Amino acid sequence: MTDDERLQRVASLTTRRAAAGPIMNVRADRLTRVLMTASCAVSVAGAGALIANRHVVPATVTKQPAGDQPMRIDDSLPPLATLDGGRGGGESRVGPQESESGVATEPIGERSEISPGSSGDPGTTSVDPVDASSDTEVDAITGGS
Amino acid sequence: MSRFELMGTTAQVKVVGDPDLERQAVARLHELERRWSRFVPDSEISQLNDVTGRPRVVSPDTCKLVHTACTAWRLTRGLFDPTVFDAVVASGYDRPWTHLAGSSVLRTEGMSASPGCGEIVVDVESSLVWLPRNVRLDPGGLGKGLAADIVAEELIAKGAEAALVEIGGDLRVAGAPRRHWKIGIEHPHWPGTIVGSCHLDDGGVATSSRLKRRWVLNNGERHHLVDPSTGQNPSSDLDTVTVVAGTAWWAEALTKALFLTPTHQWSKMLRGNTALGIDAEGAMTSSGNRRILRLAMRDSEVVDV
Numbered sequence: 001m002t003d004d005e006r007l008q009r010v011a012s013l014t015t016r017r018a019a020a021g022p023i024m025n026v027r028a029d030r031l032t033r034v035l036m037t038a039s040c041a042v043s044v045a046g047a048g049a050l051i052a053n054r055h056v057v058p059a060t061v062t063k064q065p066a067g068d069q070p071m072r073i074d075d076s077l078p079p080l081a082t083l084d085g086g087r088g089g090g091e092s093r094v095g096p097q098e099s100e101s102g103v104a105t106e107p108i109g110e111r112s113e114i115s116p117g118s119s120g121d122p123g124t125t126s127v128d129p130v131d132a133s134s135d136t137e138v139d140a141i142t143g144g145s
Numbered sequence: 146m147s148r149f150e151l152m153g154t155t156a157q158v159k160v161v162g163d164p165d166l167e168r169q170a171v172a173r174l175h176e177l178e179r180r181w182s183r184f185v186p187d188s189e190i191s192q193l194n195d196v197t198g199r200p201r202v203v204s205p206d207t208c209k210l211v212h213t214a215c216t217a218w219r220l221t222r223g224l225f226d227p228t229v230f231d232a233v234v235a236s237g238y239d240r241p242w243t244h245l246a247g248s249s250v251l252r253t254e255g256m257s258a259s260p261g262c263g264e265i266v267v268d269v270e271s272s273l274v275w276l277p278r279n280v281r282l283d284p285g286g287l288g289k290g291l292a293a294d295i296v297a298e299e300l301i302a303k304g305a306e307a308a309l310v311e312i313g314g315d316l317r318v319a320g321a322p323r324r325h326w327k328i329g330i331e332h333p334h335w336p337g338t339i340v341g342s343c344h345l346d347d348g349g350v351a352t353s354s355r356l357k358r359r360w361v362l363n364n365g366e367r368h369h370l371v372d373p374s375t376g377q378n379p380s381s382d383l384d385t386v387t388v389v390a391g392t393a394w395w396a397e398a399l400t401k402a403l404f405l406t407p408t409h410q411w412s413k414m415l416r417g418n419t420a421l422g423i424d425a426e427g428a429m430t431s432s433g434n435r436r437i438l439r440l441a442m443r444d445s446e447v448v449d450v
Contacts, residue, residue, distance in 0.1 A: 001271060009271040013200060077220065079391030080417050081348025083325060083437055138342060143331030144354025144385055145154040145313030 147171050152178050152289055153242040154313030158296070161322065162305035169303070170296050170310065177292045180207050181284050183230070184241045190282055194230060198278035200266070206295070208272045210284055213291050215262040217398035221414070224402035226373035228259045230281035233371055237362040249361040256376030285369075286315055286401070290351055290393035293317040315351040317393040322346055333385040333423050340429070341421065341440035349393030353400035354385040372405060379404045382424045389419040389437050408432075408450045 001009075147167050148157045151174055158174070160167045180189045189207040203211075214227035233239075235257075237250030266275035276282065284291075289312040297317040300308040307320030318326040328350050329339040343350050355378070358369040372379040386403045390396040399418060406414050408422065411432040419433025421440070429447045431438060440447055 005271070009268060009273065013266060013268060013271075013273065013275065077416055078395040081345045081389050081391050081419070081437060083345050138327045138329035138339065139159065139309055139318075140157065140311045140314075140316055140326075141329040141331050141339070142314040142316065142343070142350050142352040142387055143333065143336070144352045144357045145315070 151175065151312055152182065152292070153184075154289075156312040157309075158311075159309040160300055160305050161307040161320065162300075163303075166300055166303055166305050166308075170300055170308070173296050173299065174292055174310070174312070177206060177288075177295065180204060181210055181288045181292070183283055190284060193274060193276055194281040197276045197280055200273050200275040202272055203274050205269075205272050208267060208269055208274060209295075210288060210291055211265065211274045211282065212267045212269060213394050214282065214284060214287055215265055215267060217287060217394065218262040220395075221398055221402040223261055223373060224405045224414075225287070225398040226259045226261055226371075227282045227284060227287065228261055228265075228280050229285075229371045229373050229376070230283040231279075232256045232259055232373070232376035233283050233285075233369070235376065236367050236371070237360055238358075238367075238369055242358060245360050246358075247360070251363055256371075258376060259371075259373040261373070286313075286351065286353065286397045287394050289313055290315045290317070290349060290395075290397035293393040294349065315349070315393050315397055317349045318345060319347050330387050330421060332427075334427060339441065340423070341438060341442075343387075343389045343419075343437055344439060345389060345437055348389060348391050349396040350387065350389050351393055351396035351400050352385055352387040353397070353404065355379075355381070355404075356384050370401065370404060381405070383422045383430075384425055385423050387421045388415070389433070391418075408448070411450050 146157060146159045147170075148155060149171060150156070156174060158167050158170045160170065179185055182188050183190050183194065185191060189203045190210075193201055193203065193207075193211075211227075217225045218227060235252060235255070237248075237252055238245060260277070260280045264277040265280065267273070293310040293312055293315060294317045297308045297310045297319040300310075301320045305320060307318070307322035307326075309316060309318045309326060311317075314331075316328065318328075325344045325346060328343040328345075330341045330343065330352070332338040332340045333354055333356050353370060355368045355370050360367055368378055370379055371377070381404045383404060386400045388396040388399040388403065390399060396418070399415060399420065402414055403411055403420055403422065408430045411420060411422075411430070415432055417433070419438045420431065421438055422430040424430075429440070429442075430450055431440070431447050432450045
């Protein structure tokens, strides 16, 4: 991005910001979405512009569309930690597993993609349980700072 | 392995690969500290906090930090809040921890709710950040986590086989290790004792503790965890919360959010990630994946939620 382009962008944001008017309550993210939905339904240009101008909710200006369209919210979740994943072809995320106590843990939605399986299949995993009490060799320790 | 002082705590870098990468990683971490520390007067975060209400072009690193912090705020529905700066300062944490430790602070101003990130503008393309007037940022632990994420990922991009970057117990592992990384979880009441371990190839681990970074404010004890809705320390029974997630910044944000979330609602907040909480009595609550989180006690001693 050239300096000129950056300046132009800052000017654009400044205009939009100035038009936003009074500070919107930061807890009103949900309200913003409701308003956005409503604006699509009724297709009222004035309402759309109002929402677009007010829609400066958290860090969402990552890719500002042309015109006065509301800025996109990236709702994607960060990835899960992996174990035995990403090697030998198929990625295998660690999925939900029934604990030894029999209580199933249930991740929400599509976050967990596989459960432990047999070895030999690059898309599944097989890990021997480790007795944490018997093995004190660790790479690092977490305990707050 | 390199061990050094960083961001008011101890850090370490382990690289499987070219030894020179380790040196580069240490230098990069110091660079991020210079950009992000609220205790460095000319850091970009300090400059943003000094001149609120106006847009400012910052480095891509700092833009990413603010963007990430706002994302964490949104994903946790405000339970993690980087705008607790004024509340943290009002509580007495207005100087580097090395200066505050063991101190007694007097303050007359009250703590109040944080403004949140709703009005913060971040434009990644132009690397612009715009903090509303009187909204200031304290990157806190999320800055440590994100620094670990950035440097670990850069190490892999530069050819390291695997890497571990740890800053004060918040850490990120990445790459294709020859064996699983094993991260010990320290018991909050018995320093040096490991209660379990996290096993992973790629991901982040973070622990927040209310037993560390404590000081005296107006004759009352305070710690560094803040409930953004009140500006006060959270009223939780938990002493520590450890989270394993895909990145260290997200693990860190989730630890803060879980301190403010009833344990029966943890799985909803975690969305498939893994956590362990330990309360003042030593009782443990866990949620998530037991292949990643392996505890050194019988299941009957741990409440699964």
